[in-house]
Amino acid sequence: xxxxxxxxxxxxxxxxxxxxxxxxxxxxxxxxxxxxxxxxxxxxxxxxxxxxxxxxxxxxxxxxxxxxxxxxxxxxxxxxxxxxxxxxxxxxxxxxxxxxxxxxxxxxxxxxxxxxxxxxxxxxxxxxxxxxxxxxxxxxxxxxxxxxxxxxxxxxxxxxxxxxxxxxxxxxxxxxxxxxxxxxxxxxxxxxxxxxxxxxxxxxxxxxxxxxxxxxxxxxxxxxxxxxxxxxxxxxxxxxxxxxxxxx
Amino acid sequence: xxxxxxxxxxxxxxxxxxxxxxxxxxxxxxxxxxxxxxxxxxxxxxxxxxxxxxxxxxxxxxxxxxxxxxxxxxxxxxxxxxxxxxxxxxxxxxxxxxxxxxxxxxxxxxxxxxxxxxxxxxxxxxxxxxxxxxxxxxxxxxxxxxxxxxxxxxxxxxxxxxxxxxxxxxxxxxxxxxxxxxxxxxxxxxxxxxxxxxxxxxxxxxxxxxxxxxxxxxxxxxxxxxxxxxxxxxxxxxxxxxxxxxxxxx
Numbered sequence: 001x002x003x004x005x006x007x008x009x010x011x012x013x014x015x016x017x018x019x020x021x022x023x024x025x026x027x028x029x030x031x032x033x034x035x036x037x038x039x040x041x042x043x044x045x046x047x048x049x050x051x052x053x054x055x056x057x058x059x060x061x062x063x064x065x066x067x068x069x070x071x072x073x074x075x076x077x078x079x080x081x082x083x084x085x086x087x088x089x090x091x092x093x094x095x096x097x098x099x100x101x102x103x104x105x106x107x108x109x110x111x112x113x114x115x116x117x118x119x120x121x122x123x124x125x126x127x128x129x130x131x132x133x134x135x136x137x138x139x140x141x142x143x144x145x146x147x148x149x150x151x152x153x154x155x156x157x158x159x160x161x162x163x164x165x166x167x168x169x170x171x172x173x174x175x176x177x178x179x180x181x182x183x184x185x186x187x188x189x190x191x192x193x194x195x196x197x198x199x200x201x202x203x204x205x206x207x208x209x210x211x212x213x214x215x216x217x218x219x220x221x222x223x224x225x226x227x228x229x230x231x232x233x234x235x236x237x238x239x240x241x242x243x244x245x246x247x248x
Numbered sequence: 249x250x251x252x253x254x255x256x257x258x259x260x261x262x263x264x265x266x267x268x269x270x271x272x273x274x275x276x277x278x279x280x281x282x283x284x285x286x287x288x289x290x291x292x293x294x295x296x297x298x299x300x301x302x303x304x305x306x307x308x309x310x311x312x313x314x315x316x317x318x319x320x321x322x323x324x325x326x327x328x329x330x331x332x333x334x335x336x337x338x339x340x341x342x343x344x345x346x347x348x349x350x351x352x353x354x355x356x357x358x359x360x361x362x363x364x365x366x367x368x369x370x371x372x373x374x375x376x377x378x379x380x381x382x383x384x385x386x387x388x389x390x391x392x393x394x395x396x397x398x399x400x401x402x403x404x405x406x407x408x409x410x411x412x413x414x415x416x417x418x419x420x421x422x423x424x425x426x427x428x429x430x431x432x433x434x435x436x437x438x439x440x441x442x443x444x445x446x447x448x449x450x451x452x453x454x455x456x457x458x459x460x461x462x463x464x465x466x467x468x469x470x471x472x473x474x475x476x477x478x479x480x481x482x483x484x485x486x487x488x489x490x491x492x493x494x495x496x497x498x
Contacts, residue, residue: 052390072305081392091387095405097486104401105391136486150387157391 003066004029005161005193006051006083011060013046020046022217024060028161033187033194035204035225038214039240044197045088047214048163051195052085081109084154088166090146092138098125098149099134102156110157117156124152128182144175148182155186161193162186168200176200183207201244205229213237256453264444264454271440272461278354278429278436279422282361286422287415289362290369291408293320295399297370298377320370327367333428336360340432353434361426365418372414376407409480416473420466437461 004027013021020043028034036044049055051062053069053076062069064079093101102121106112112120125131128148138146147167154162167183168176180203186192187207198204204211204225211228213221213236221228221237232238250259261268297320302309327335340356343349351359380403388398427438437458445454 054386054389077392077394079392080390085387085390087383087387087390089383091381091383093384093387093402095402095409105388105393108397108401109392132488133486135489137482140486153391 004063005065006195007061007063007066008047008051009061009063011047011050011062012058013043013050013055014058020217021050021057024217024219026212026219026222028193028195030160031191031193032210033208034196034210034212035208036195036197036212036214037199037201037204037240037244038220042214043217044214045165048085048165048195048197052080052083052163054085077109081105081157082160084157084159084162086147086150086154086162086164086167088170090138090143090150090170092146092150092153094138097135097137098130098141098152101138101149102153105153106156120158121152121156124155125149127155127185128152129178142175143171144178147171147179151179151182151186155190155192159192161195164194164196164198166197166199168198199244201229201241213240215240253453256448256450257457260444260448260450260453261457264440267440267444268437268457268461271435271437272465274434275423275426275436275438275462276465278357278361278426278434279419281358282365282426283415283419283422285358285362286365286369286418289366290371290373291404293323293366293370294373294377295404296320297374298399300395323363324367324370327364328371331428332360332364332425333431335364336429336432339363353432356432357426357429357434360429361422365422368418369415372411372418373407376411376414377403379410380406412473412477412480416470416477419473420469423465423469424462 006028007025008027009025011021011024012019024047036047038044046055050057057070064083067074069076069079092098093104096104099118099121102125103114103117106117106120107114110117122131122134125134128151130145130149130152133141133145133149136145138149141149151162151167164183168179171179180200183194183196183203184207187194194208196203196208205228206225208225211221211223211225212219213228213232213234215236221232221234223233227233228237229241232241250256297317299313299317302313304310336357339360340351343351343356384402384406385398388402393401426434426436429436430439430442433439441454441458445451
């Protein structure tokens with residue numbers, strides 16, 4: 001294994017007296033696709049948000065290529081540009097068209113010139129099948145289309161890794177497929193490192209290289225999908241999966 | 249001499265219409281400029297007030313921002329908490345007394361109306377800014393955008409669109425409220441009404457005309473602002489572009 005892109009070391013997060021994450025540690029290597037699963041409210045999203053520093057961790061360290069991202073001298077803007085995020089609620093910029101959503105961050109953060117940024121944006125919009133809708137405003141397209149555009153926006157920054165925070169949870173069932181297809185395609189062909197919080201067990205099982213099972217703010221099990229889904233070591237993992245797979 | 253109300257109205261209009269129209273024009277452009285200044289002031293104040301607090305470790309920045317934010321709140325409280333008419337007197341005569349500054353009336357009026365409107369606008373803008381969903385800021389942050397980039401590219405365009413009805417409202421209020429500037433002898437519509445009614449002592453008649461003139465101005469404005477709002481929303485339709493059309497719009 002190569003040197004990890006992101007290492008989470010003994011990370012903890014509390015909101016007041018409510019401890020949401022306890023002593024979380026794991027490494028993310030280049031090109032890995034990791035699914036984080038577990039029941040709602042176990043801190044999966046908070047973990048992702050800590051990695052992007054949308055939440056300030058209470059203790060512990062997060063390293064990006066060995067550098068402490070919590071250090072006051074760390075170039076946070078550059079890091080965030082290189083580690084993208086896709087949200088459950090899409091969060092496309094409502095005042096901008098689909099194309100502008102992908103262009104503006106490149107111009108502002110990466111200082112690319114407009115032409116180059118637009119070329120790049122078009123390329124990724126085409127990949128997610130949204131090029132036709134580039135002139136639409138977010139309010140004019142469906143949830144699945146919004147999420148695909150949001151993925152294109154993240155990709156337009158040419159990131160090393162993308163954090164997906166329950167990307168299909170806010171979608172109508174018939175729209176989930178189109179977003180999952182885009183993500184599967186990314187996992188198979190792009191070489192981008194992906195960290196995916198998801199309730200889609202099929203994605204976790206079939207697409208990811210590694211699955212992390214979390215419960216009440218702890219990492220319970222961290223292994224390959226074959227082990228987690230085939231022969232989990234922890235009884236709690238087994239319990240969770242039995243419940244999940246029965247419902248699906 | 250006219251005898252009834254309905255004879256007086258055309259008589260007075262014929263005699264005073266240039267004066268009254270000039271007064272109406274003054275009211276209109278004073279309120280326009282005052283609202284514009286207030287808009288800018290309010291926007292700036294609201295932007296300062298919504299700057300996230302820097303970490304306490306950066307002492308100078310932390311306390312500097314605290315101080316500036318306090319001044320902003322004080323400004324808002326003072327100008328919202330005192331009548332416009334009183335502000336007009338205090339500012340105009342205050343400047344004269346302490347700075348021996350005899351400002352042209354128009355400039356003084358703009359300062360007065362601008363600062364008063366600015367205080368209200370500041371709160372209107374702030375409500376606009378905090379009404380934009382948190383997800384918009386988070387998405388911008390997750391892409392590495394700075395606070396100012398986020399504000400200028402994402403938050404303010406949405407916030408300003410959302411508060412336009414309130415901004416229009418302030419404008420309409422100002423068309424009427426500039427009438428209090430008669431206390432410092434600005435010849436706006438109310439003031440010229442006073443001169444026009446003096447000669448024949450026909451207050452009711454002249455002010456009926458003045459009232460209708462105010463009404464025409466405010467109604468027209470409301471209509472106009474509604475149009476502008478619609479226009480700013482952009483087209484309600486978009487084209488799905490297929491590959492052949494691709495080249496033509498590049």
